[in-house]
Amino acid sequence: MDRDDMQVVGRLDGVSKQFGSHRVLDGLSLDIRAGEVTALLGPNGAGKTTTVGLLTGRLSPDGGRVDLFGLDPSRPVARARMGVMLQSAGLPDVLTVRELVTLQSGYYRHPREVSETIALAGLEGLERRPAGKLSGGQQRRLLYALAICGRPDLLVLDEPTTGLDHEARRHLWSTVREEADGGAAVLLTTHYLEEADALADRIVVIAEGRIVADAAPAGIKASVGGSTIRCRTALSDPILSALPGVRSVGRSGAAATLLVADAAATARALLAADPSLAELTISAASLEEALANLSPSTRKAA
Numbered sequence: 001m002d003r004d005d006m007q008v009v010g011r012l013d014g015v016s017k018q019f020g021s022h023r024v025l026d027g028l029s030l031d032i033r034a035g036e037v038t039a040l041l042g043p044n045g046a047g048k049t050t051t052v053g054l055l056t057g058r059l060s061p062d063g064g065r066v067d068l069f070g071l072d073p074s075r076p077v078a079r080a081r082m083g084v085m086l087q088s089a090g091l092p093d094v095l096t097v098r099e100l101v102t103l104q105s106g107y108y109r110h111p112r113e114v115s116e117t118i119a120l121a122g123l124e125g126l127e128r129r130p131a132g133k134l135s136g137g138q139q140r141r142l143l144y145a146l147a148i149c150g151r152p153d154l155l156v157l158d159e160p161t162t163g164l165d166h167e168a169r170r171h172l173w174s175t176v177r178e179e180a181d182g183g184a185a186v187l188l189t190t191h192y193l194e195e196a197d198a199l200a201d202r203i204v205v206i207a208e209g210r211i212v213a214d215a216a217p218a219g220i221k222a223s224v225g226g227s228t229i230r231c232r233t234a235l236s237d238p239i240l241s242a243l244p245g246v247r248s249v250g251r252s253g254a255a256a257t258l259l260v261a262d263a264a265a266t267a268r269a270l271l272a273a274d275p276s277l278a279e280l281t282i283s284a285a286s287l288e289e290a291l292a293n294l295s296p297s298t299r300k301a302a
């Protein structure tokens with residue numbers, strides 16, 4: 001199925017949001033589609049949590065329009081189809097894991113079995129423990145359980161794996177993937193490039209309140225035209241920087257690493273300028289390198 005034909009469950013259309021005189025979002029438009037994991041990536045303060053707040057109806061836009069299942073996100077009928085895991089949420093200390101999952105499941109029309117939710121969240125064996133006596137990582141998993149217990153059509157996860165160990169993170173990734181494969185739309189924010197690369201169908205990069213890239217993980221790398229050239233060279237850093245298409249130069253002794261827009265053009269110029277050039281390799285830039293390239297100054301050049 002063509003991506004555009006996939007069902008849109010949430011839409012931000014030309015949305016602006018300001019806190020005091022600080023404009024956090026500036027004409028941002030974004031569709032969230034069923035069956036797709038969308039990862040919002042961006043530096044601290046870029047506006048990711050604000051975007052989540054607008055889509056989930058916790059915040060209202062100053063300009064533009066937000067739709068959730070075709071309705072205003074503050075409408076209970078729209079919110080009832082959504083599961084949300086925020087970065088922090090006060091859990092009542094004295095209620096147990098099972099009690100909290102049971103209570104939350106009661107808000108939904110077609111919830112999962114409580115034991116299924118507990119297993120999906122990796123909380124087996126902890127059912128009778130009060131929330132106040134869970135570790136930080138276990139509390140995160142409980143928040144995840146509360147987000148998925150209602151079989152949501154839209155699952156919103158704000159930095160879901162922060163504080164989780166490697167195994168818990170992998171487990172959560174696989175259950176998130178299952179939610180999307182089962183038809184749910186998933187929107188998550190993350191600081192982990194590895195997470196976005198491994199889990200997302202689509203990565204939306206926000207910087208300074210605007211979308212600067214929106215593509216599949218491989219497309220993000222391609223959209224900035226990023227390649228990495230490694231070589232041993234006698235050329236100085238200023239000469240390397242002046243070669244065609246070079247965006248940045250890293251150096252360790254004679255070994256140089258160049259992040260470049262057009263690998264073939266740079267490689268030709270390198271070979272012409274340095275007859276002693278050795279150990280030349282060219283590879284696609286990593287996602288991390290590609291994102292570093294999306295800073296406002298380099299973006300203009302890209």
Ligand SMILES: Nc1ncnc2c1ncn2[C@@H]1O[C@H](COP(=O)(O)OP(=O)(O)OP(=O)(O)O)[C@@H](O)[C@H]1O
Pocket residue numbers: 019020024042043044045046047048049050051
């Ligand atoms: N209620 C608020 N009042 C004033 N400023 C706010 C408020 N909420 C967010 N901000 C500011 O808006 C900007 C964007 O915040 P937001 O939480 O959306 O960023 P983020 O991309 O989620 O960042 P992080 O990766 O650090 O979680 C920040 O500068 C933040 O300080």
